[in-house]
Amino acid sequence: MSAAEHDTTRAGILAEAERQMNICNACRYCEGHCAVFPAMEMRLSFGAGDLGYLANLCHDCRACYQHCQYVPPHEFGVNIPRVMSEVRTITYAETAWPAALGRLYRGNGIKAGLITAAALALFVAGTVMLADPAALWGANRGAGSFYAVIPHNVMVALFGAAFGFALLALGAATVRFWRWMGADAATSGTDIGTGPCLAATAKALHDGATLTYMDGGGDGCTYPGEAPSGLRRVFHHLTAYGFLLCFAATSVATLYHYAFGLVAPYAMTSLPVMLGIIGGIGLIAGPAGLIALRTTADPAPADPARTGMDGAFLVLLLLTSVTGLALLFWRETTAMGLLLAVHLGVVMGLFLTLPYGKFVHGFLRLAALTRYAIEKKKGRAL
Amino acid sequence: MREKPLNDSALNSLEVDVVVAGGGNAALTAAVTAAEAGASVALIEAAPRIMRGGNSRHTRNMRTMHEAPTGVLVEAYPEQEYLDDLMRVTGGITDENLARMVIRGSGAAVAWLESHGLRFQPALGGTLSLARTNAHFLGGGKALVNALYRAAEATGVRVFYDAPITALEIEGGRFKAAIVEHEGKRLRIGGRVLIAGAGGFEANIDWLREYWGPPADNFLIRGTPYNKGAVLKMLLEAGAAKVGDPKQCHAVAIDGRAPKFDGGIVTRVDAVPFGIVVNNSALRFYDEGEDFWPKRYAIWGRLVAAEEGQVGHVIIDAKPVGRFMPPVFPAILADTIGELAAKLGLDAPTLEKTVRDFNAACRAGSFDPNRLDDCRTEGLMPAKTHWAMPIDKPPFRAYSLRPGITFTYLGVKVDATARMQMADGKPSENIFAAGEIMAGNVLGKGYLAGIGMTIGAVFGRIAGTEAAKHVRG
Numbered sequence: 001m002s003a004a005e006h007d008t009t010r011a012g013i014l015a016e017a018e019r020q021m022n023i024c025n026a027c028r029y030c031e032g033h034c035a036v037f038p039a040m041e042m043r044l045s046f047g048a049g050d051l052g053y054l055a056n057l058c059h060d061c062r063a064c065y066q067h068c069q070y071v072p073p074h075e076f077g078v079n080i081p082r083v084m085s086e087v088r089t090i091t092y093a094e095t096a097w098p099a100a101l102g103r104l105y106r107g108n109g110i111k112a113g114l115i116t117a118a119a120l121a122l123f124v125a126g127t128v129m130l131a132d133p134a135a136l137w138g139a140n141r142g143a144g145s146f147y148a149v150i151p152h153n154v155m156v157a158l159f160g161a162a163f164g165f166a167l168l169a170l171g172a173a174t175v176r177f178w179r180w181m182g183a184d185a186a187t188s189g190t191d192i193g194t195g196p197c198l199a200a201t202a203k204a205l206h207d208g209a210t211l212t213y214m215d216g217g218g219d220g221c222t223y224p225g226e227a228p229s230g231l232r233r234v235f236h237h238l239t240a241y242g243f244l245l246c247f248a249a250t251s252v253a254t255l256y257h258y259a260f261g262l263v264a265p266y267a268m269t270s271l272p273v274m275l276g277i278i279g280g281i282g283l284i285a286g287p288a289g290l291i292a293l294r295t296t297a298d299p300a301p302a303d304p305a306r307t308g309m310d311g312a313f314l315v316l317l318l319l320t321s322v323t324g325l326a327l328l329f330w331r332e333t334t335a336m337g338l339l340l341a342v343h344l345g346v347v348m349g350l351f352l353t354l355p356y357g358k359f360v361h362g363f364l365r366l367a368a369l370t371r372y373a374i375e376k377k378k379g380r381a382l
Numbered sequence: 383m384r385e386k387p388l389n390d391s392a393l394n395s396l397e398v399d400v401v402v403a404g405g406g407n408a409a410l411t412a413a414v415t416a417a418e419a420g421a422s423v424a425l426i427e428a429a430p431r432i433m434r435g436g437n438s439r440h441t442r443n444m445r446t447m448h449e450a451p452t453g454v455l456v457e458a459y460p461e462q463e464y465l466d467d468l469m470r471v472t473g474g475i476t477d478e479n480l481a482r483m484v485i486r487g488s489g490a491a492v493a494w495l496e497s498h499g500l501r502f503q504p505a506l507g508g509t510l511s512l513a514r515t516n517a518h519f520l521g522g523g524k525a526l527v528n529a530l531y532r533a534a535e536a537t538g539v540r541v542f543y544d545a546p547i548t549a550l551e552i553e554g555g556r557f558k559a560a561i562v563e564h565e566g567k568r569l570r571i572g573g574r575v576l577i578a579g580a581g582g583f584e585a586n587i588d589w590l591r592e593y594w595g596p597p598a599d600n601f602l603i604r605g606t607p608y609n610k611g612a613v614l615k616m617l618l619e620a621g622a623a624k625v626g627d628p629k630q631c632h633a634v635a636i637d638g639r640a641p642k643f644d645g646g647i648v649t650r651v652d653a654v655p656f657g658i659v660v661n662n663s664a665l666r667f668y669d670e671g672e673d674f675w676p677k678r679y680a681i682w683g684r685l686v687a688a689e690e691g692q693v694g695h696v697i698i699d700a701k702p703v704g705r706f707m708p709p710v711f712p713a714i715l716a717d718t719i720g721e722l723a724a725k726l727g728l729d730a731p732t733l734e735k736t737v738r739d740f741n742a743a744c745r746a747g748s749f750d751p752n753r754l755d756d757c758r759t760e761g762l763m764p765a766k767t768h769w770a771m772p773i774d775k776p777p778f779r780a781y782s783l784r785p786g787i788t789f790t791y792l793g794v795k796v797d798a799t800a801r802m803q804m805a806d807g808k809p810s811e812n813i814f815a816a817g818e819i820m821a822g823n824v825l826g827k828g829y830l831a832g833i834g835m836t837i838g839a840v841f842g843r844i845a846g847t848e849a850a851k852h853v854r855g
Binding site (some may be wrong): 032215216 | 432434439440442500501503506518520522523524525528532641646647648649650703704708709710712745790
């Protein structure tokens with residue numbers, strides 16, 4: 001029963017998660033903290049499907065660690081946030097599509113960094129070599145100045161392809177994860193049926209959008225330290241909604257371009273630019289705040305293997321917003337051409353790595369929350 | 383715990399208004415209350431920081447009187463019913479005046495904890511029987527402990543971790559100083575008041591052996607290994623009046639594979655009413671269907687303690703799986719009773735006969751674990767009076783049980799101001815007590831779930847208030 005040497009193989013992680021869940025299921029003191037423990041209580045055994053499901057319900061608020069009487073050095077060695085993080089990484093890697101790209105989760109931080117660096121280098125080098133030097137190095141103003149540097153069609157083709165592929169891969173991973181979670185339905189958990197689950201999906205979207213379970217059951221995450229705090233949730237909201245606003249800015253701009261024939265750059269007071277500024281500020285404050293919290297966080301409940309992946313994603317988001325806002329503020333200077341290439345390179349790096357990094361957590365979490373909404377309706381604690 | 387030799391020449395000293403011995407619910411409540419009233423306070427916790435909080439770490443709720451539904455408690459739990467429950471479990475061994483103080487103060491204690499950073503929640507899964515009577519801590523007892531240490535730090539209480547008290551300077555019932563081992567040195571912490579909130583002696587096997595003899599070596603201690611009773615012993619040696627039967631301790635039957643100390647809640651085995659319990663001779667020895675949890679839970683520790691080797695084996699078949707709280711250790715599994723006996727180290731023919739006789743004696747009824755049903759044995763000694771179902775559906779499962787000691791009853795006598803009373807009948811001039819170290823004043827026998835935390839919280843506040851008052855003169 002005591003905690004073994006830390007085994008980071010797949011089998012070792014799953015066996016450790018199962019061992020710890022059996023301890024938690026006999027205790028249940030944490031059931032008010034989040035969705036993980038009520039979902040656990042509907043089971044008496046924990047296979048890979050159950051563990052992947054529970055791990056993706058976990059928002060890493062760490063209340064269960066700070067409030068556990070069995071954390072190390074207790075011989076039971078319970079550390080749920082850490083083992084759940086390790087299981088999540090397994091689910092990310094094993095539901096990736098195409099499956100061969102699951103290996104990108106090994107050394108993810110370095111790989112994400114290399115992919116982004118390559119995208120950046122290609123964009124800068126390509127722009128320098130191919131763009132009209134007058135447009136690239138001159139001070140450009142007015143409609144069409146971006147496209148004088150990089151033609152609109154080229155941008156649409158490259159980013160349309162990258163984003164389309166990311167959506168396809170994320171969708172496939174979500175479907176694969178949905179099946180993963182049902183793997184142990186015969187031996188544990190609740191039969192959730194196969195019917196439509198619109199209400200459950202709506203509930204999951206609500207719980208995901210509001211981060212219902214990133215608050216330790218009411219007081220906030222015990223993060224970065226032992227005292228509950230709402231900071232992490234605030235920074236996560238800034239990050240997520242900042243990202244969505246930036247995405248909305250791009251979408252509105254696309255609409256302007258094709259539906260209304262309005263060509264970028266747009267005025268500071270235009271809708272796409274306003275959305276981009278607000279989103280960009282959120283996407284600077286959020287990731288910067290999350291990075292700052294990480295540097296002071298209690299390392300014990302953290303999974304050290306995740307530092308690279310999580311850190312790379314935050315840095316990439318930060319680079320996206322910083323380069324985007326830099327482009328906005330210096331778009332009428334001679335620096336615009338290079339800033340555009342840099343921003344687009346970073347965004348390309350982000351798009352390419354979206355389905356193979358931390359970004360996936362949102363999709364798998366929504367799937368887990370959907371299953372939870374169904375189980376809560378149909379199942380009961382054992 | 384510490385092996386390094388102490389350096390006597392490095393005796394440091396410190397003077398405060400109030401010295402609090404202990405670091406759980408009662409000690410923390412007292413320390414914060416005294417500090418908020420303006421006293422300078424030093425809290426001395428024997429455990430290191432990560433293991434701080436005494437047995438409060440393992441608790442989860444507080445029995446609370448209420449006249450109407452509250453945020454987390456359903457219906458009502460009036461004073462008289464609470465007192466009746468206490469009278470029933472103690473057989474009247476309680477100081478009714480102090481008991482009523484605890485009961486009446488319980489609601490305010492919950493509110494005080496809430497105002498000091500603790501959140502409450504409705505009853506936990508598996509404890510719905512307590513939804514009316516017990517306010518549950520969100521996250522359990524360690525959340526309470528953490529919140530109170532934060533409150534202590536915020537009010538300027540000086541906390542010493544990993545600091546066992548090795549001596550108390552007490553003259554004629556008057557406290558002068560505590561001598562503490564801290565960071566390899568001896569520290570003398572002088573104070574105008576001592577609040578003793580350092581728990582019982584249940585983790586002191588030598589002391590338990592004085593009353594139980596060699597069987598004490600087979601006891602498992604459910605709570606903190608730091609409750610050695612050192613402060614309790616010093617107070618009694620200094621002439622404090624005793625309460626509580628020193629020979630008694632609260633014992634439940636827990637999984638025999640549990641750690642020697644600190645196994646806490648997860649080591650419980652709730653399967654007893656669903657099967658039979660045999661001793662090392664493979665024979666039954668008590669009615670497994672006598673009563674509901676928690677009563678049945680609380681008697682089995684003592685029953686198992688009386689058997690050879692302090693072991694019992696609960697045996698069930700496949701039918702009741704999922705009807706009781708999942709135990710933390712996996713069951714021992716076998717397809718036949720004979721094979722199960724071999725795995726348990728029992729005589730197979732005897733166990734087979736015990737099960738055969740039991741099965742033959744079971745009278746059909748309508749099985750209902752939620753009431754005292756009519757499934758019972760006939761012509762069997764001892765009888766199983768409820769929930770008796772033949773053990774016939776493999777795979778068969780067994781859990782070996784041992785006595786798990788929760789707390790001891792011996793304590794110091796106090797009055798309504800939490801002031802410690804001396805054996806000569808006089809009150810101590812400046813020593814107060816709160817929590818398990820004085821719980822025997824209220825709970826002289828038996829157990830009522832969650833009342834220990836109520837006693838600690840109510841008397842912690844009284845002791846803190848009185849201590850500050852004493853300091854002000």
